[in-house]
Amino acid sequence: xxxxxxxxxxxxxxxxxxxxxxxxxxxxxxxLVLRGEPGIGKTALLEYLAGAAPDIDFAVMSGxxxxxxxxxxxxxxxxxxxxxxxxxxxxxxxxALGTALGLVDGRPGTPSSLASRR
Numbered sequence: 001x002x003x004x005x006x007x008x009x010x011x012x013x014x015x016x017x018x019x020x021x022x023x024x025x026x027x028x029x030x031x032l033v034l035r036g037e038p039g040i041g042k043t044a045l046l047e048y049l050a051g052a053a054p055d056i057d058f059a060v061m062s063g064x065x066x067x068x069x070x071x072x073x074x075x076x077x078x079x080x081x082x083x084x085x086x087x088x089x090x091x092x093x094x095x096a097l098g099t100a101l102g103l104v105d106g107r108p109g110t111p112s113s114l115a116s117r118r
Contacts, residue, residue: 007045010041010044013045014045014048017032017045017048017049017052018052020032020049021049021052021053021056024053032049034046059081061074061077062077063077071100072101075100075101076101079097079101083103086098086103
């Protein structure tokens with residue numbers, strides 16, 4: 001893998017990303033959350049990851065602080081590219097997701113109420 005600009009001194013992060021790719025190639029799924037102040041190289045790390053695995057489908061999204069009060073804003077941003085396939089989900093999951101995203105009538109749960117059911 002080539003060293004893109006902006007990744008000098010990021011060997012630890014690059015190793016974690018390679019580990020994620022290794023588990024993906026082994027059939028596992030995975031998620032990655034990059035958080036931090038603007039300008040610290042989050043985008044460069046994502047570009048490194050995408051360049052290291054051009055055969056893997058990545059869903060990349062970002063949130064903005066003004067969306068903090070919207071319970072499912074991040075989920076909506078993440079799933080927008082896949083909403084055309086929502087009908088392929090089992091009925092219960094399709095209705096729950098559709099309700100959470102405001103696609104069907106109903107009152108969605110909140111992220112905190114969903115977490116308390118675990």
